[in-house]
Each structure stands twice: as C-alpha cells, then as structure tokens.
Amino acid sequence: MADEHCNTGLGLRLGFGEYVACRERSEKGNNNNNNKPMDCNLDFSFSLCPKEIKSLDDHVKHKQTMVDDQDYPVNINCDYSNNNKNTTTERKKLRLTKQQSTLLEDSFKLHTTLNQSQKQSLAEQLNLKPRQVEVWFQNRRARTKLKQTEVDCEFLKKCCESLSDENKRLKKEVQELQSLKEGGSQFIQQLPKAAMCPTCCDKIMKKNEAAVIDHVVLKNNKWHSSYSGTN
DNA sequence: TAATCTTGTCATATTACGTCA
DNA sequence: GGTGACGTAATATGACAAGAT
Numbered sequence: 001m002a003d004e005h006c007n008t009g010l011g012l013r014l015g016f017g018e019y020v021a022c023r024e025r026s027e028k029g030n031n032n033n034n035n036k037p038m039d040c041n042l043d044f045s046f047s048l049c050p051k052e053i054k055s056l057d058d059h060v061k062h063k064q065t066m067v068d069d070q071d072y073p074v075n076i077n078c079d080y081s082n083n084n085k086n087t088t089t090e091r092k093k094l095r096l097t098k099q100q101s102t103l104l105e106d107s108f109k110l111h112t113t114l115n116q117s118q119k120q121s122l123a124e125q126l127n128l129k130p131r132q133v134e135v136w137f138q139n140r141r142a143r144t145k146l147k148q149t150e151v152d153c154e155f156l157k158k159c160c161e162s163l164s165d166e167n168k169r170l171k172k173e174v175q176e177l178q179s180l181k182e183g184g185s186q187f188i189q190q191l192p193k194a195a196m197c198p199t200c201c202d203k204i205m206k207k208n209e210a211a212v213i214d215h216v217v218l219k220n221n222k223w224h225s226s227y228s229g230t231n
Numbered sequence: 232t233a234a235t236c237t238t239g240t241c242a243t244a245t246t247a248c249g250t251c252a
Numbered sequence: 253g254g255t256g257a258c259g260t261a262a263t264a265t266g267a268c269a270a271g272a273t
Contacts, residue, residue, distance in 0.1 A: 093248040093261055113241085134240085135262060142243070143260085 096136075100126050104133070108140050181209065 096104070107114075107122055114122065114137055123130040 095249070096261085116239095132261080136260095138241075138243095139260065139262085141241090145242085 094132065100128070104136055104140070108137065112141055112144070113137065 103122070103126060107118075111118070114133065119130045119133050123133045126133065
C-alpha cells in the first residue's frame with residue numbers, strides 16, 4: 001500500500017502535490033507559463049518520496065534519519081492520508097532554532113510580507129526552503145492579527161463596562177432628581193393656600209425646576225470633562 | 232478590447248506535532 | 253508514563269490580482 005502511494009503521482013496530486021510542486025517550480029524560477037499540471041506530479045513524487053523507500057516502515061525510518069542527521073529537519077511529508085488517514089498520516093514538525101526565529105522575527109519587524117527575492121535570500125540565510133519562510137510569515141501575520149484582535153476586544157470590553165457603570169449611575173441620578181423635584185412641588189402644594197400668593201408660589205416652583213436643571217447641566221459638564229479626559 | 236485561463240500570493244481555518252505542566 | 257493544554261509548523265481552501273492567450 002505504502003509503496004503504491006509513494007510512487008504514484010495520482011495519490012499525491014489529489015492531496016497537495018500540485019500546489020507544492022507548482023510552488024517549488026516557481027521558487028526555482030521556472031515560471032515559463034507552460035501550464036502542464038502533469039509536470040507537477042512528477043516533480044513532487046520524486047522529490048518527496050525517494051525510490052529507496054519501499055514501505056511505510058522505511059518511510060518512517062527515513063524520516064527519522066533525516067531528523068537525526070540535520071540541524072533543520074526537512075519535512076518530507078508523503079501524504080498517504082486520503083486513503084488510509086488513520087494509520088499512516090504522519091507529519092514531522094520542524095522546530096526552528098533560536099537563531100532562525102530571531103532572524104525571522106527581525107525580518108518581520110522590517111516588513112511583514114516578503115517579495116520573491118527577500119524570501120529567497122532569507123531562506124538561504126536560514127537554510128530553509130523558501131516555502132517554509134513563506135509559511136512562517138503567513139502564520140506570523142495570522143498570530144499578529146489574532147493578538148491585535150484580542151487587544152481590541154479587551155479594550156471594547158472595558159469601554160462597555162465603563163459605559164454600563166455610567167449608565168447605571170445616571171439612571172440613579174435621574175431618579176434622585178425626579179424625587180427631589182417631586183418633593184419640592186409637594187412641599188409647596190402642601191402649604192396652606194393662604195400662606196403664599198399664587199404669583200410667588202409659581203415663581204418658587206419655577207426656581208425649583210431651574211435649580212434641578214442647573215444641577216443636571218453641572219453634572220453633565222463634569223461628566224464630559226472627565227470622560228473625554230480618559231479617552 | 233473583452234473573456235478566459237494560469238499562476239502566485241494572500242488570509243483564514245484547520246490539522247497535527249512537540250513540549251510542558 | 254499518560255494526558256490535556258498550548259504554541260506553532262504545515263496543509264487546505266477560496267479569493268484576488270496580474271499577466272498571457
């Protein structure tokens with residue numbers, strides 16, 4: 001089975017073979033626009049699945065050897081997955097060294113995307129494949145975006161909390177003012193009719209309302225000055 | 232010139248490996 | 253030693269732009 005999968009272009013083509021092979025072709029600078037998908041299959045199957053690997057066990061051993069022999073293990077994923085995923089899917093994961101990570105991070109600080117030549121030279125410096133550099137940058141951009149989203153989310157959450165608190169406080173204040181206003185009116189209404197002339201009574205009522213409005217305006221101004229200060 | 236195809240690159244989602252508690 | 257969480261390299265997929273036909 002493993003033999004079959006490793007040495008037939010078809011199985012690989014249905015996975016990611018075409019994509020990778022086309023990439024590799026472009027990375028080699030072979031961009032002559034001879035659009036022949038079959039070329040991709042051939043390139044891919046030879047590069048990823050050397051003929052000496054005859055069985056699945058051999059494949060695993062071979063991968064182990066590659067890992068042991070190199071500072072930067074080469075990923076030689078041979079995708080058996082589509083047919084017998086549960087037993088044979090194996091993907092050796094590259095771990096970047098500290099120096100590699102540092103250099104990649106430094107490059108990312110300079111430019112978050114790479115052009116062809118930047119990618120190529122960085123890959124050479126790092127002793128990685130251009131595709132690996134490209135993938136690293138893609139993942140790095142995704143991580144950056146995710147972190148930024150988290151930060152934004154946290155900020156919005158705090159804004160929401162503070163607005164909610166402010167809303168509660170204002171509601172309470174409105175209630176207080178409402179009762180203050182009602183209390184004042186009631187006091188005047190409770191006075192004996194003969195105790196105050198109607199004109200004076202009216203004046204006091206209006207003054208009372210004006211005082212409430214002043215109070216609200218003052219509070220509002222205070223709120224504006226403090227809230228705009230925090231933002 | 233418009234339509235179509237191919238290719239390369241990106242963002243995004245997902246998978247799977249390695250490490251650590 | 254087994255296990256789950258986590259970080260991250262690798263893969264899959266779809267969208268889009270640019271160039272060729």
